[in-house]
Amino acid sequence: MRLERESTSFQRPRAIIKMDKRYMYAVTKRCMDFLGALIGLILLSPIFVVVGIAIKLDGSNGPVFYRQVRVGKNGSQFHMYKFRSMINNADQMLDELKALNEVSGAMFKIKNDPRVTRIGRFIRKTSIDELPQFINVLLGEMSLVGPRPPLPNEVDEYRPYDRQRLLVTPGCTGIWQVSGRNEVGFEEMVELDLKYIRERSIAMDLKLIVKTVDVMVNSKGAY
Template sequence: MKKGVHTEVMVLRCMYIEDPKGPVFFKQIRVGKDGKQFYMYKFRSMVTDAETKLQELLKYNEVSGAMFKMKNDPRVTKVGRFIRKTSIDELPQLWNVLKGEMSLVGPRPPLPREVAQYTEYDKQRLLVTPGCTGLWQVSGRNDLGFNEMVELDLKYIRERSILYDLKIILKTIKIMIKPNSAY
């Protein structure tokens, strides 16, 4: 436990050194169960003005559908690449879990601009509490497109159980130890 806390403190210190004028935490409005909006928390992994730079990068989107992904996103800092690859940037979402806005396992909470592009079929993702990890994250994450993510999320919703959640959590831990396709 002590080693884990030490690692987190070192990451936070590195984040501050890399960009001392920016906050360590990042909050963003996300859409949860039944379309309810909430602030989702993360460790900041991008430059401070990342949201304003998004419009000029949309043409480089590497996935189809209602999401934006860019493998070599210039907004991501050096430390940000590391904390994303190891999913350390997601740890503050445990606060969202404690507040009841998220669960440990479930579909990732989308952005309002993404939900605006959803079909009725896609909106089924919003029938359950969103999660910190899910079937999509342990099945390929950024190597999968939007439609594949939706299908995996709906499969999870249909088949969810405590045992299924435990399997996903164990796979998540394995991925955190041996980083995957996060970017």
């Protein structure tokens, strides 16, 4: 009696296919982050020098770079780097300015912040102050694209729903940053970030990076 040959064709479970796609996305995204941040730091190094000199000549004593504790993926904390755009004791003045907050929810923003220096207004308007975050990307603490990394005191005010923003690595730019930024309230920012988390892909990341360049050039929604 001849045995029939067993068919080797089968359909892979959807859960495994989805897991493979997520793994490939994570690997590709990390490679893109590392190379993008490295190339960015090299190409933009002249701007770093010019901005550093401008900050020192602005009349306010203090370091060129500002390091601030932020909350990353799964609630882990890290130090985020920025060009210093405020006076030295800016953090100590926060409590007395809270009543002037112009953004709803667990965020603090005021358009004419008295703590911002002259050069600080320019680099914040053009988002140049964010460029040192390429260092955080190289270290794996941030991604080129992802939700904005919040402050610890902001996270303390989060509802369980809002904490879903912390499920992925935070980014230098994202849907919120290209959708009006400071003109968008906290609730809308959360919804935009959750939309990104659900739909994220390399194509979407590249699209947001291109949009970010346009936002920086036109200084949309930044102050």
